[in-house]
Amino acid sequence: MLRLFLGILCTFAPVYGQSATGTLEGRVTDATGAVINQAKVTIRNARTNVQQEVTTNESGLFTQPYLVPGSYDVLVESTGFRRYEQKGIGVQVQQTVRVDVQLEIGELSNTVEVQASTAQLSVSNATMSTVIGNKAIQDLPLNGRNPFALATLTPGVVPS
Numbered sequence: 001m002l003r004l005f006l007g008i009l010c011t012f013a014p015v016y017g018q019s020a021t022g023t024l025e026g027r028v029t030d031a032t033g034a035v036i037n038q039a040k041v042t043i044r045n046a047r048t049n050v051q052q053e054v055t056t057n058e059s060g061l062f063t064q065p066y067l068v069p070g071s072y073d074v075l076v077e078s079t080g081f082r083r084y085e086q087k088g089i090g091v092q093v094q095q096t097v098r099v100d101v102q103l104e105i106g107e108l109s110n111t112v113e114v115q116a117s118t119a120q121l122s123v124s125n126a127t128m129s130t131v132i133g134n135k136a137i138q139d140l141p142l143n144g145r146n147p148f149a150l151a152t153l154t155p156g157v158v159p160s
């Protein structure tokens with residue numbers, strides 16, 4: 001009986017739950033496209049002012065997982081290059097946002113500040129996701145008051 005129980009227990013694969021956080025990743029290069037390793041990337045939550053610092057690896061890549069959903073500012077610094085700052089980067093639940101940075105040669109006292117941003121596109125995986133906010137839940141009509149009907153608002157969802 002013990003062998004049967006252990007056999008059944010070993011056949012189950014681990015099931016991972018969803019995370020309520022997002023990820024910010026990117027690559028830091030110079031004007032010629034060469035990667036910049038050991039660049040300091042500071043990620044600051046615009047609402048709470050909490051900062052997290054990461055450095056780029058030998059491929060110029062950085063990743064900061066487990067970010068609370070919200071708006072973030074990214075500051076990139078490296079010796080011999082101008083500082084780069086981009087504000088208002090939105091991170092949602094289960095979303096990986098990519099921010100590729102191109103640093104310009106110059107002094108650290110000069111800063112390149114990006115004000116506009118484009119729509120976020122995840123190039124690291126094929127996951128499609130949508131965050132349905134509280135206002136949409138309250139305002140949209142639901143047939144039979146079934147909250148799962150809101151899932152059909154997500155691209156690629158086909159109701160059965």
